Amino acid sequence: MTPEELLRRMLLGHFILVGEVRAADVGETGFVDTKTGLSAKILRITYFVELPHNGAYEIAKIIRFAPRGVTDPAQVPVGVEKGRRYAFDLDSIERKHGFLHARMRTALPELIEFGVPPLGAPAGAPAAAP
Amino acid sequence: MTKSKAAYQFATQTLGKRPLFMWTFTFKEALDVKKTRKKWNHLLTLLVKTFTGLCGLRVFELHESHGLHVHLVTNRFLDVNQARKLATQAGWGRVHVMRIPLERAGYLAKYLSKERPECLKRWRLWAGFGDWDWTRVKDVISDSRFSRIYRAAKEAFGWSGRRGFFERMNLATFLEMRTAIEGWKDGFGPGGKRYGECSRFDLFGGSAVDSPF
Numbered sequence: 001m002t003p004e005e006l007l008r009r010m011l012l013g014h015f016i017l018v019g020e021v022r023a024a025d026v027g028e029t030g031f032v033d034t035k036t037g038l039s040a041k042i043l044r045i046t047y048f049v050e051l052p053h054n055g056a057y058e059i060a061k062i063i064r065f066a067p068r069g070v071t072d073p074a075q076v077p078v079g080v081e082k083g084r085r086y087a088f089d090l091d092s093i094e095r096k097h098g099f100l101h102a103r104m105r106t107a108l109p110e111l112i113e114f115g116v117p118p119l120g121a122p123a124g125a126p127a128a129a130p
Numbered sequence: 131m132t133k134s135k136a137a138y139q140f141a142t143q144t145l146g147k148r149p150l151f152m153w154t155f156t157f158k159e160a161l162d163v164k165k166t167r168k169k170w171n172h173l174l175t176l177l178v179k180t181f182t183g184l185c186g187l188r189v190f191e192l193h194e195s196h197g198l199h200v201h202l203v204t205n206r207f208l209d210v211n212q213a214r215k216l217a218t219q220a221g222w223g224r225v226h227v228m229r230i231p232l233e234r235a236g237y238l239a240k241y242l243s244k245e246r247p248e249c250l251k252r253w254r255l256w257a258g259f260g261d262w263d264w265t266r267v268k269d270v271i272s273d274s275r276f277s278r279i280y281r282a283a284k285e286a287f288g289w290s291g292r293r294g295f296f297e298r299m300n301l302a303t304f305l306e307m308r309t310a311i312e313g314w315k316d317g318f319g320p321g322g323k324r325y326g327e328c329s330r331f332d333l334f335g336g337s338a339v340d341s342p343f
Contacts, residue, residue, distance in 0.1 A: 022310075022311045023310040023311045023313075025310060027274070027275055028273070028274075029272075029273065029274035029275075030131075030136070030272075030273055030274070031131070031133060031136035031137075031140075031270050031271065031272055031273065032270070032271055032273045033136075033137070033140040033265050033269055033270055034269050034270070034271055035140075035263070035265055035269045036140060036143075036144055036265065038140045038143055038144075038265075039273065040131065040136050040139060040140070041273070044274075046275075046310065048307055048310050048311055059307050059311075061303075061306075061307065096303075097296070097299040097300045097302075097303040098300045098303065098304075099300075099303050099304070099307070
């Protein structure tokens, strides 16, 4: 996704958060009955994203649920590479326990392709790789 | 999914191995919720006395126009004419029953997903009855990376009571992020060390997190 496309989507009303991925994984989350051992679980993809904030940064936790019926973590695409900047199309966001927690829609995060060095990058820095 | 809904679904799975019966008890006219609850207690007492060994689950549903009514899932056949007689005796109106396959027993959980009306605040929206050991909400634990980390920290730092709850949540949230970013095992610090064996720097690095220990 180019910055122009990103801006266009935001102007259309999409709620998008952009940040550099620090970690991402697929894990099970749910409930367990300690009496019978029964469990109800669903696969969840979690992204930890670094957001620049006036010279400092903070980490946001963004979650996305795998489609119902998918039980194998290997079948769930994470869709990101650590250290690169992505756009996350959000469903909701809140500040909880001192950290940003967001929930994504079903679409995968989209890599931001900069034609020029990103805003705030040191002078002479190369453009981000596509 | 809420913990209560999960507990209800686990309870339905242990109710029986045979098809179940779903009953619906309604009134002729809408009554207020307190009166309905009183009448439900009366009817349940009559049902349990008449049909020995009766057990199951009940769910309250607040309908927009019909007021509060009760859904019941039981694991044995009851004579509907006798049940109607008892319902009339307890002041109830229409009674409906249908057989449901075991896998659809969790169907009533949909009523637990609705937003809880103000008049049902602090009410048990569902409960078991009869002589069987159903899953209570307290028997259900959350299983996620965050909950595993929280439990490990609770054990390591000896957390108890409610004091410092928000600081603990902040700390567990921070540790969850650190665990994912550093690639630690859930509930353990660097090098697989327990939280209690880690130094402050091991766990928090240079970050300033309000820690309750």
